[in-house]
Amino acid sequence: MTKQIYNFKNCYCDASSFAQGAKPLKFWQKDELLLLYEYVIAKNFTSGVKELWIVNDFNLDLSPLAQKYSMKIKSIVKMENINTLASSMLVNDGVVIEVDKLEELGEREASEIVSFSARLNIPLLVHFGQDLYSLGSLDKKYKMPPERVLEELGFLDRKCYLFGCNYLDKDALSLFENYEVEYIFSPLDDGENGRGFL
Numbered sequence: 001m002t003k004q005i006y007n008f009k010n011c012y013c014d015a016s017s018f019a020q021g022a023k024p025l026k027f028w029q030k031d032e033l034l035l036l037y038e039y040v041i042a043k044n045f046t047s048g049v050k051e052l053w054i055v056n057d058f059n060l061d062l063s064p065l066a067q068k069y070s071m072k073i074k075s076i077v078k079m080e081n082i083n084t085l086a087s088s089m090l091v092n093d094g095v096v097i098e099v100d101k102l103e104e105l106g107e108r109e110a111s112e113i114v115s116f117s118a119r120l121n122i123p124l125l126v127h128f129g130q131d132l133y134s135l136g137s138l139d140k141k142y143k144m145p146p147e148r149v150l151e152e153l154g155f156l157d158r159k160c161y162l163f164g165c166n167y168l169d170k171d172a173l174s175l176f177e178n179y180e181v182e183y184i185f186s187p188l189d190d191g192e193n194g195r196g197f198l
Helices: 015-019 030-046 063-068 079-084 107-120 132-142 146-153 170-176 187-193
Strands: 008-013 049-055 072-078 095-099 124-128 160-164 181-184
Touching (some): 008 030, 079 107, 095 107, 107 124, 124 146, 132 146
Parallel strands (some): 072 095, 124 160, 160 181
């Protein structure tokens, strides 16, 4: 392998986007999935990525690939898949809980996610502000600004990564300064989908 001269961090990578045109990944065998994930990890490695957060809906053990490519790999896991994770994946800050479609979550579900995150000290990756529709839906559902919804539901009390963030106003930014929030932007994905500030 070639020596890397860069040290990038890719905080959201979905391997399924590398398999467009193929049969849905849920029909792939484990060895096929591992081959796809290795390809994705190798592509990131050759691009200078040293830390990769990758959507891992199949609960694959990626630690051998992390070792092979000398890369820190975190699995992004949806809450509904968290109970099927191997306990070895929960050590060394190797998992992030993905919260997609916040506007569709009920208060009870949100509370369970926040409690689980707190109990096991797992950070949250919340899709927030990628488009105006989702922000408008939150505002309409909870009758308060979307950033306040995050605060009221307790997401901001945890280590929270906000993914998207195309439409944040000064009030939201001011509120987030009071918490341990980090922002993850996706300009390539936004450009391909025609959203955000191109």
